[in-house]
Amino acid sequence: MRIVTWNVNSLKARMPRVVEWLEIMNPDVLCMQETKLADDAFPKESFEKMGYESIHHGEGRWNGVAILSRVGLEDSSTGFDDGAGPDQDARIVWATCGGVRVASAYIPNGREVGHEHYHYKLAWLNRLRAHLDQNHTPEEKIALVGDFNVAPEDRDVWDIKVFEGATHVSALEREAFKDILDWGLVDTLRNSYPESDGLYTFWDYRQGSFYKRHGMRIDFILSSVSLLEELEVVMVDRNARKGEKPSDHAPLLADFSL
């Protein structure tokens, strides 16, 4: 089973690239973030013609997450089931696909350390942990994937000196991210390449970042241990960051022997 996470930065703008990529890479499950679509604008029928069931959770101009699956899509839900009320944004969707509980998540950016949005980001990660505590056990096969907007280690950004005092690398964000992992999830790409630097999934459009290899590793396929036992390979498709009208994120793929 090939599971993919990809922040597409507007599905409307990215649809040609997404369709082309699906035809070439044939994932079983594609989790997208930042679709920037309302639910009624999501091209569900186009994906159905390609053999994919789908669930989308969107609000229109910002955010928006989706799961596509050709190995079944059951028990879908949106947001958090943690008893704390609805989230202000459309940032997470859940579904069971081929026996794996999958979540497609778009964690808040935070904007600036100390900003109201930064506190929302930390609270959001805490709610995600609470949702896991209340709805799942680490023994299940779980793939929690998406754009976490956190670089867990200094080597996960191209130059840590540039990020001094910035979001994505602050201690509180990293602790909140680690708290998710400590529940019982493994960062699959880092687990497969423990010694590697330069493993990035995002390159800002500005200042020629991609060409300069000025990237960040902020997208993840987090796997429970029982699912990790089935992991064959995990990789970033940097080619998808090239060419005409790319997203600023590359897809992250993992193949499991399921």
Added chain:
DNA sequence: ATGGTGGCCTTGCCA
């Protein structure tokens, strides 16, 4: 070619 934002119900905001 030796450089270099993009998306959005756009004219500022978000990333």
